[in-house]
Amino acid sequence: GTHLVLLPALVAMLLLCVSPAPAKQGSSCLSAPAEKRCSQQVPLAVEHPVRSSISSIRTAAPQQPASTFSSTGFPADCSHLTSSSPSGVYVIQPAASPPRAVWCDMDTEGKGWTVVQRNTYTTEITWKESWTTYKYGFGNVQGDHWLGTEYLHLLTQQGTYKVRFVVRSNANVTHYAEYDIFSVESEASGYPLRLGRFLGGGEDYLTSYHTRYGGIHDNMKFSTTDRDQDQHSGNCANSYGGWWYDKCQNVLLNGKRYIFWPGICSSGDCASSLILVKPTDVC
Numbered sequence: 594g595t596h597l598v599l600l601p602a603l604v605a606m607l608l609l610c611v612s613p614a615p616a617k618q619g620s621s622c623l624s625a626p627a628e629k630r631c632s633q634q635v636p637l638a639v640e641h642p643v644r645s646s647i648s649s650i651r652t653a654a655p656q657q658p659a660s661t662f663s664s665t666g667f668p669a670d671c672s673h674l675t676s677s678s679p680s681g682v683y684v685i686q687p688a689a690s691p692p693r694a695v696w697c698d699m700d701t702e703g704k705g706w707t708v709v710q711r712n713t714y715t716t717e718i719t720w721k722e723s724w725t726t727y728k729y730g731f732g733n734v735q736g737d738h739w740l741g742t743e744y745l746h747l748l749t750q751q752g753t754y755k756v757r758f759v760v761r762s763n764a765n766v767t768h769y770a771e772y773d774i775f776s777v778e779s780e781a782s783g784y785p786l787r788l789g790r791f792l793g794g795g796e797d798y799l800t801s802y803h804t805r806y807g808g809i810h811d812n813m814k815f816s817t818t819d820r821d822q823d824q825h826s827g828n829c830a831n832s833y834g835g836w837w838y839d840k841c842q843n844v845l846l847n848g849k850r851y852i853f854w855p856g857i858c859s860s861g862d863c864a865s866s867l868i869l870v871k872p873t874d875v876c
């Protein structure tokens with residue numbers, strides 16, 4: 594049956610980010626400039642099991658201050674859940690977005706992550722979908738899915754977000770790469786990927802250039818089978834799925850029987866992937 598989990602109190606992000614008092618550096622969380630940096634360092638690779646359990650949809654109760662909850666009472670993202678909330682499907686509503694059911698990951702370090710992509714090697718999803726299908730999302734939020742490029746844009750334009758790209762090798766070791774800023778710009782500009790500083794000890798395959806692979810991903814527009822916006826003479830998206838291709842990829846998570854991360858699954862054989870986002874830590 595459906596369980597309603599009430600949120601008894603607001604979480605710390607709310608208090609820190611919506612405070613009317615100006616931040617010491619002269620900017621609030623919601624208007625933080627891209628150059629804002631946090632000193633937090635995280636390791637490149639930490640073991641963490643990818644959750645696959647299915648649970649019922651939960652609805653966060655309406656709470657007081659308006660700016661982190663929509664007029665319909667849904668939180669702006671999963672970071673507003675209480676820390677004791679379990680992982681599962683919740684309804685969120687980013688600014689200017691309709692309400693959306695998403696998977697909130699409360700098990701990964703830090704809790705409160707909103708899942709925007711999940712894939713498994715043996716997925717039934719082809720990932721070779723059109724621009725419009727990618728725009729509005731596809732799959733099952735309880736399993737493999739793409740939240741929707743438009744929702745990625747709406748989610749990440751309402752504040753300053755960080756991102757964690759997670760892959761699990763076929764030896765069942767989970768690795769991640771985190772960036773302190775993550776946003777997807779508008780459809781009119783081609784949904785380009787904007788990443789901040791790489792937080793991790795290993796090699797950065799998304800914001801640094803790799804001639805041996807596909808170039809770079811940061812600042813690349815999104816490409817699909819029916820909209821080639823990559824830097825390659827052909828269309829990179831014809832081989833696997835929609836992605837922020839250059840010519841073509843260093844890293845590729847949107848593929849059926851192909852999840853590729855150099856050094857971890859160099860033949861595209863990672864067991865699973867996740868892309869998690871949450872508001873950037875308050876400095």
Ligand SMILES: [Ca+2]
Pocket residue numbers: 821822823824825826827828829
């Ligand atoms: Ca091309």
